[in-house]
Amino acid sequence: MWRLISWLIPPISASFDPRKSVPVLLCLAFGIGLLILCGRKSSLKELAPLPPGPRGVPVVGFLPCLNRNLHEYFMELARVHGPIYKLWIGTKLYVVISSPLLAKEVVCNHDTTFANRGPNTASRVFSYGGKDIAFAPYGPEWNALRKMFIRKMQSPSNLNVLYVHRMRELAKSVEEIKGKVGKPIEIGELAFWTVINMISRMFWGGTLDEHRGVRIGDEFQDAVMRLTTILGKPNVSDFFPRLARFDVQGIERDMKEAVSWIGEIFDFAVNGRAASTQNGGGRSDFMQFLLNYED
Template sequence: MDSLLLVLICTAAIIAFISKTISKLRQPRRNTPPGPKPWPIIGNLNLIGPIPHQSFHFLSRKYGEIMQLKFGKYPVVVASSPEMAKQFLRVHDTVFATRPPLAAGKYTAYNYSDMTWAPYGPQWRLARKIYLSEVFSAKKIESFEHVRIEETRNLVSRLRSVSGDPVVLRDHLMHYTVSATCRMILGKKYFCDSEDDKFVTLQDMLDEWFLLNGAFVISDWIPWLKFLDLQGYVKRMKTLYNRLDNFHNYVIDDHQTRQKGAAAEEEKDFTLVDKLLKMADDPNLEVKLTRDCVKGLLQDLLAGGTDTSAATVEWALCEILRQPRIIKKAKEELDRVIGRKRWVEENDFSQLPYVEAIIMESMRLHPLATLLAPHYAIDDCKVAGFDISKGTTVLINTWSIGRDPKSWDSPEEFLPERFLGKETDMLGSNFALLPFGSGRRRCPGYNLGLKMVRTMLANLLHGFEFQLAEDVCLEEMYGLTTHPKKPLVVVMEPTLPSQLY
């Protein structure tokens, strides 16, 4: 009896194996993008170094502008040219409009309750609608111009107070962006300029958020290693979640307390926090806006309005301080258009093409996100003749695209002049320059971000002379936003009449 059972089991196993083999042979051969042969278990994770976009860039030189890797058992496609970016972000935008379920979205974005990591669907559409109507409409942005003016004055005053001393410029840029963003989004700073500890704590949390949201977490790709947390990233994400959650709870509780004493006629003066809390109480809302959703939306705005703008200005200054002719040419333009008796205002930007060209060149060579936040295939799709499977993660390497010799002459050189006399779109239709992404997932805050970058860079160049206190370092520190590995340290001397500071 035992022998008969063993024979039956072996026969069944052989039949199953033969059936599976025949089924595979009958399936049409899939034409997947080229790429390196994956190792068992880890796939191609061994090929990704500490600066992932550079690793992908060097791999693309061998395998081409579209290539497929394996992270663990999961397929990952990397697009490294404007044409391939267009395929994923415009031609097949609906297929790749969602996000992969990564640890960063779970642990630092209230279980995908924000807009950055939210899957494509009703919640994401509601978040985008709120952003476009309540934060980034032309009317809303204009209504907060006085905030940006006041914080610009605070920035130049702080820099004048430390003139002659070496300063880490990024700290001052972040102070401007955090202060302005908090006031525009939360209604007030939630720290005083004299309270260095509170500001440094908030800046530290934002720095950690960007680092962890750009991290390649091994357990995202090899799930059975999750319990080990080999890199320690998940533990750090949970710690950061608790710190950020305490901050958001403090902000929300403060607004709820103040709402109780607000008269109905004062509603027009409510901040975004107040409006989100009111929407959360609306039973007729198509999608339930939970307290965690409110926190996630506020967190996206706080993060998106601070680090990205500061990093762009720091990269621009790192580049132009290595080329005195660029600073000289920019200052000549500012003196000619603005004069020496006032600061640069937002309505001056259209008359400053060279300063604008510096910003565009910085965004080309040092994009805000060297890898756009990952896209994810919701269905099988054929892209540029290649078969892309449902469940594939797609990465757009804007760092490679900005160095594409087919799109840019002398791509490794910092040459603002390449943009002079040309109409170059930065908002998603020119796939050779994608500082804000493109398609459905394009950053909705691009207009406000550009205003803040232009304001900081133009006024710093207009009101100060720079001397390097330490050599400029162009090495990168990777994250969702990539910074100079070594912060820019300068000595600044004011050049405008003292009463302007």
């Protein structure tokens, strides 16, 4: 296309006449526009054919038509368009699969092809730019993270060593229930703290209530609940990336606040462990492994 334009420009400029400039320029603009359209059509033809899908609204795509119960709505679309169909939501193209055979192709037979996950705005902030094991791109760094996590955190030998910590927290929860016979119990809160204390003991050998000498558990629970809510909240910037810089709904701002507060707790635990290690109080939990790995 550009060769043709460069071939046309010299004759036009040589015979340029101000009285005839407007028609010539109009013809030139029309020709360039026609060539661009033809080029776009040819480039689209070179791409793999897309599966069928519902027609959406210009600019916003199928976004206004989505139902709250997405799993049920997607199944209704699958009955109309087949087990694999495309869906434009905003300016992003999504492909939905709804059959066990296709799911096996994606997650088993071609898992490395579909391994990368594009984090949304909230997940990107939460994972410090997509650097954690959930959102990091597939490659050598992701493989190193996975091996480190599986071998040092979830290996059978390590889980057996830390079994006593899990049983200790479970026993504490059982004793707390026994002490409230005849009284109402908030099962959700009790289960939340049982799991959190198990994980924290496995990670650095202590619980959140034992840090700073004050009870910060309630604030931490609020921050975690807030973080979970933000992660599941629809964000217009995820469907229209050009609006991300404006943070229309304040998702990025709210997530940064939640992550910052939780990060302070983890920083306190890491700094305390680093200080105790320097004084000869080294341990063999996962945090100590990470500190040794950093060195």
